[in-house]
Amino acid sequence: xxxxxxxxxxxxxxxxxxxxxxxxxxxxxxxxxxxxxxxxxxxxxxxxxxxxxxxxxxxxxxxxxxxxxxxxxxxxxxxxxxxxxxxxxxxxxxxxxxxxxxxxxxxxxxxxxxxxxxxxxxxxxxxxxxxxxxxxxxxxxxxxxxxxxxxxxxxxxxxxxxxxxxxxxxxxxxxxxxxxxxxxxxxxxxxxxxxxxxxxxxxxxxxxxxxxxxxxxxxxxxxxxxxxxxxxxxxxxxxxxxxxxxxxxxxxxxxxxxxxxxxxxxxxxxxxxxxxxxxxxxxxxxxxxxxxxxxxxxxxxxxx
Ligand SMILES: Cc1cc2nc3c(=O)[nH]c(=O)nc-3n(C[C@H](O)[C@H](O)[C@H](O)COP(=O)(O)O)c2cc1C
Numbered sequence: 204x205x206x207x208x209x210x211x212x213x214x215x216x217x218x219x220x221x222x223x224x225x226x227x228x229x230x231x232x233x234x235x236x237x238x239x240x241x242x243x244x245x246x247x248x249x250x251x252x253x254x255x256x257x258x259x260x261x262x263x264x265x266x267x268x269x270x271x272x273x274x275x276x277x278x279x280x281x282x283x284x285x286x287x288x289x290x291x292x293x294x295x296x297x298x299x300x301x302x303x304x305x306x307x308x309x310x311x312x313x314x315x316x317x318x319x320x321x322x323x324x325x326x327x328x329x330x331x332x333x334x335x336x337x338x339x340x341x342x343x344x345x346x347x348x349x350x351x352x353x354x355x356x357x358x359x360x361x362x363x364x365x366x367x368x369x370x371x372x373x374x375x376x377x378x379x380x381x382x383x384x385x386x387x388x389x390x391x392x393x394x395x396x397x398x399x400x401x402x403x404x405x406x407x408x409x410x411x412x413x414x415x416x417x418x419x420x421x422x423x424x425x426x427x428x429x430x431x432x433x434x435x436x437x438x439x440x441x442x443x444x445x446x447x448x449x450x451x452x453x454x455x456x457x458x459x460x461x462x463x464x465x466x467x468x469x470x471x472x473x474x475x476x477x478x479x480x481x482x483x484x485x486x487x488x489x490x491x492x493x494x495x496x497x498x499x500x501x502x503x504x505x506x507x
Contacts, residue, residue, distance in 0.1 A: 204486045206496045209243070209463050211441050212364030212389030214298055214326055216243035216464060219497055220454065220482045223445050223468035224249055224302035224328065224368075225274065229292050236475035240296035241482060243464060247284075247292070249302045249330055252310045254280035264401050264410035269420030269447070270469055271399055273413040276304050281314045285321065293323040302368070304330040308353050315361040325363055329353065332370030332395035344370035344379065344395070351382040358387040366443065369393040369434075371423075376430045377437035384438045391434060392443035392466065394427045420469040421447040428460045435461020435502050449477065451484020461502040 207218035221244035227233060230245040239245065257277025264271040278284075284301070292299050301318055305311040311329060318324050331344035331353055343349045354367055367383040369376055371394035380391050396417025401410040427446025434442055444462030448454055449470045457465050467478045474480070489497060 204482070206489045206494070207482070207486060208496075209441075209498060211366065211443065211464060212326065214244070214364050216298065218243045218482050218485070219458070219462075219464035220478050220485070221246060221298075221300075221443070221464060221466045222471060222478055223466035224330065225272075226468040226471045229288055230295055230297075230299065231291060233471070233475050237479050241479050242297045243482075244298035244300055245292075245295070246300050246302050246328055246466060247288075248278055249276045249304045250278050250281050250284050250314065251276055251304050251306075252281055252314045254278065254283065259412040261410065261412055262416070264416070266399070266401060266418065266420075266422065269418055269422035271401055271411060271416040271418055272396070273411045273416035275413070281317050285317060289321055289324070293321070298325055299323065300326045300328055300366070302328045302330050303357075305353075308349075308356050311353050312356050312360055315357045319361045319363065326366060326389075327357075327361060327363075328366040328368050328392055329357060330368050330395070332368050332372075344368075345373050347378050347382040350379045351386045354383040354386040354388050364389045366390045366392050368395055369430075370395050371426065371430055371446075372398050377433050380434045380438050384440050388440060390441045390443060390463075391438065392445065393434060394423070394430055394446045397423055397426070419447070421449055423447050424453060424456075428456055431457055431462050432460040432504070448481070449473075451481045451488060454481050454485060455488060455500070458497065458500050459502070459504040463498070463501050 209219045224246040258275035262273040367388040399418035400415045424447030431444040441463035444457035445466035
């Protein structure tokens with residue numbers, strides 16, 4: 204489709220719409236519902252150096268206009284990914300990008316090193332923002348120093364496109380964005396989930412086994428857009444925006460705030476075809492407004 208191509212680091216995306224880690228499995232799970240080749244990219248499940256069981260149940264709770272999750276990065280580890288999953292997904296006609304998590308800097312580096320060797324893995328997304336694991340994850344993304352350190356060390360071993368996913372659970376997201384840009388990140392993605400909690404009043408127990416978890420869905424969209432807009436004015440590298448996107452209007456809002464591309468997360472659970480409808484909607488919007496390229500809209504909110 205004309206006018207939809209965007210660039211993130213060395214990645215040329217056929218359109219700016221991708222799916223968010225943890226909400227789209229490895230793509231395979233959605234192949235019966237949509238043509239995966241329509242997507243700009245797929246961010247696969249959070250992957251760690253060693254296998255992880257994830258948190259105890261219950262680890263999902265519905266909230267008005269969103270959901271709380273505490274999945275806790277359940278996955279079979281990077282070696283399993285390389286051996287069993289990568290061969291299945293590597294020839295999809297879209298960019299497959301692994302979301303990498305860890306408890307220590309060494310974990311992130313070792314995981315990134317293994318992924319760097321894969322021909323058809325053009326990029327990774329460093330998840331320094333997971334609120335649902337006891338160690339690591341968000342601990343890296345909420346301190347400027349450790350966000351910068353993990354980016355610097357991974358940059359040394361991963362020469363391809365490096366995207367760093369930022370936590371919204373901070374006072375000033377721009378500081379962290381600048382810190383990772385200075386250490387060589389090619390792009391930032393934001394936002395991960397917001398720390399939240401819910402209580403069942405009859406049992407008086409928390410609705411999640413971990414008590415707190417990550418809030419996602421339409422309820423976080425205005426805050427996510429504000430953060431994208433702030434980061435757009437703080438860094439030069441491209442931004443991948445997400446948080447509550449349900450339709451093409453939401454996606455355009457993120458783009459006008461400064462996102463070069465977007466990810467669709469929680470809404471995939473409601474409508475597995477949402478991402479494709481959003482691509483078509485953005486295309487129609489460009490035609491209707493006679494805008495040659497979606498790049499012409501990035502950060503172009505009109506103030507006054
Ligand atoms: C069930 C679930 C699992 C998730 N797992 C991950 C993950 O493994 N790694 C990660 O970086 N983000 C993870 N996320 C966060 C999403 O990728 C996304 O950043 C967040 O949900 C906000 O977007 P949304 O409101 O469109 O869902 C997860 C979100 C949900 C709902």
